[in-house]
Amino acid sequence: MPKKIITEKTxxxxxxxLDKWEGKLTWERFAECLAKVLGEGKISRHTLLSYPALVEAFNDRKQSLKEAVKDTPVDITLEFAKGQISILENKVRRLEKENDLLREQFVRWQHNLNRMPNVDMKRLNEKLDEPLMGVNRRE
Structure with missing residues (x-):
């Protein structure tokens, strides 16, 4: 005799x-979730379909989720803002990484220059701090 999974207790x-379900509701997802809650290995869709009270509650919940989605207006501005935030967060991450690499390069150059013989760091700093020459691009 097969094991009875849904009892008066379960x-x-x-x-x-089902009452607390959010998101897309399918028999497979519900069976997987219910198996975890009940501590079962796996519950098949066909097993759940054999309980009329469960089928009726499932169909009601699925319908109420569909109606909730229809009633929820899509805020295009909010979706656009979320997309922009995501783009800007990715850009910040990329620029922070680029900045870190440039800092590492500067430290590496400074270290290598200090190790070179006959390099006068004072003169080098004076030369590096000189402003760039102006360029007349109209000629």
Whole structure:
């Protein structure tokens, strides 16, 4: 005789899982979630379909989720802002990495110059701090 998964004791747990469900509801997802809650290895869709109370509650919840999605207006401005935030966060990460690499390069150059013989760091700093020559691009 097969093991009875949904009993008078576990039916309220299964119904509670349906009540708190958010997102896309499918029999496979629900069966997977319910298996975790009940501590079972795996529950098949066909097993769940054999319980009329569960089928009715499932269909009601699925319908209410669909209606909730229809009633929720899509805020295009908010979606656009989220996209822009994501783009800018990625840009900040990239620029921070680039900045770190440039700092490492500067430290490496400074270290190598200090190790070179006959390099006068004072003269080098004076030359490096000189402003760039002006360029007349109209000629």
């Amino acid at each position: 039916l309220p747990l299964a119904l509670h899982e």
